[in-house]
Amino acid sequence: MMDDDTRLDLEERLHALLCDEPDSDERRALLALVSGDDEARQLLHEMIQAQTQARAACGHDEAARVLRASMGPILSAIRAGGPLPTAGQVAGRGVRVSRRRRRARWALRVAAAIVVLASVSVAVTAVWTGRRIEAKLAEMEQALNMPQVSAAEVDSYRQIWQHVGEGPARSRPWVLLGEGAGRFGYVPTADGAGSGADLLLLRCRMVTATGHILETFNVLVPTGGRTRLSLPDVGRLKGHPIHCEVAAADACATVAVMVGTEPATTAGVKGRVMTGEGPVELGQFRMDGDRVHVVFQAVGLGGSIG
Amino acid sequence: MERATQAQIAKWYPRLFRTALRLTRNPEDAADVTQQTFYKAFRSWDMFDGSVLPTTWLHQILLNCVRDWYRRRSVRSAETLDEWAVTVAASRDADPAETVERSEQADRLVDAMNNLPTLVKQAFAATVLDGYTYQEAAELLGLPIGTVASRVHQARRRLTEAMRQAFPETE
Numbered sequence: 001m002m003d004d005d006t007r008l009d010l011e012e013r014l015h016a017l018l019c020d021e022p023d024s025d026e027r028r029a030l031l032a033l034v035s036g037d038d039e040a041r042q043l044l045h046e047m048i049q050a051q052t053q054a055r056a057a058c059g060h061d062e063a064a065r066v067l068r069a070s071m072g073p074i075l076s077a078i079r080a081g082g083p084l085p086t087a088g089q090v091a092g093r094g095v096r097v098s099r100r101r102r103r104a105r106w107a108l109r110v111a112a113a114i115v116v117l118a119s120v121s122v123a124v125t126a127v128w129t130g131r132r133i134e135a136k137l138a139e140m141e142q143a144l145n146m147p148q149v150s151a152a153e154v155d156s157y158r159q160i161w162q163h164v165g166e167g168p169a170r171s172r173p174w175v176l177l178g179e180g181a182g183r184f185g186y187v188p189t190a191d192g193a194g195s196g197a198d199l200l201l202l203r204c205r206m207v208t209a210t211g212h213i214l215e216t217f218n219v220l221v222p223t224g225g226r227t228r229l230s231l232p233d234v235g236r237l238k239g240h241p242i243h244c245e246v247a248a249a250d251a252c253a254t255v256a257v258m259v260g261t262e263p264a265t266t267a268g269v270k271g272r273v274m275t276g277e278g279p280v281e282l283g284q285f286r287m288d289g290d291r292v293h294v295v296f297q298a299v300g301l302g303g304s305i306g
Numbered sequence: 307m308e309r310a311t312q313a314q315i316a317k318w319y320p321r322l323f324r325t326a327l328r329l330t331r332n333p334e335d336a337a338d339v340t341q342q343t344f345y346k347a348f349r350s351w352d353m354f355d356g357s358v359l360p361t362t363w364l365h366q367i368l369l370n371c372v373r374d375w376y377r378r379r380s381v382r383s384a385e386t387l388d389e390w391a392v393t394v395a396a397s398r399d400a401d402p403a404e405t406v407e408r409s410e411q412a413d414r415l416v417d418a419m420n421n422l423p424t425l426v427k428q429a430f431a432a433t434v435l436d437g438y439t440y441q442e443a444a445e446l447l448g449l450p451i452g453t454v455a456s457r458v459h460q461a462r463r464r465l466t467e468a469m470r471q472a473f474p475e476t477e
Contacts, residue, residue, distance in 0.1 A: 054419065054430075057415040057416050058416065059394050067323045067333070067336075071315075078315055
């Protein structure tokens, strides 16, 4: 249960989201919060509902078309950066105006109609913001839908870990498990500062907006120090090789995923995942026409070396 | 002050338009008044010193434009301008049948908004109806941001309760 102060603070942040104000970090943080927290999601739903109903009751829905059309000339004036029409050209309706001004007003309206067609993406107004956010949330929920690690899965990881743990003395292994394939290696000694007593599972899924899985792979790394890994070819996305960089510490891991080899077509995301928290979307990119969501989860498998 | 960008104008324009819509009660007039506001603002942008938020400055220009509009139209005197009134807008081209068909629910909601305590209604109108952020509304209303947050919260709660009592079957 949220206390009053937390709730008011969250309402302020969510309202800013509805006003399309936050920067991308805050937006991502809020969407992640709302997608993972029922109470926050319910609050946002109530806020959107209150706003939509209140505006509809005041006739704002009917006025939305006029709003979009009237914003066009203003935006085009800024875009052109040229001289602005006089205020008289947009004088109040019904007021007696000269023929010249009337002509100018009609010219302005025609210009507005043309500009509206060209700037339809810019002119999408806050009337639609709520719906866009709800659609975005639904999309994020789909993308973040990652099943929990099963007991059988944990057992299999432990067995694998035991095998690779029998390698060179004082070495710290890592294991990559992809679609029907796996490989392992050892963390360079200079980086292997920790004891390697615990095990961290990094789960990655690359999915479409509808949750369709395009690629998935898991990396097992030791904790208890800082582990840096550069893993080429952890999988393939639409035929392009995936490269993964991992810098894991005790409580979190910074991961980067890059797809492709040609600089012109390479896409990738980078971010931090906290151990023990739910799946987080690291970012999105477009690959061959599809939007790909990269979702990561860090699961601590304490004492798993056995 | 640096000139506003297209992205900023695209965010501010709907807020000013909604304020104009509440005050003129007509989309076409609201559009004219809002456009005048922005043209005036662009022309005197160099005079904007940044001591207040741009939306506060634009809001002041808008109020002046609305007062001029009132005078020209001789509809209401400038003295009676209620900056945060909750009103229902209707287009001059609207089909009268559609106006009559306004749902009872919408009418009750407007009544409930108008029955909010004045200070609560102001905060609600500025943020939820017009779409100003809490920070912008705080500056417009001359209040601490926490007070705005608390009043908007109160408004939402009261309106939800009013609608629940009026339409228990929609629960």
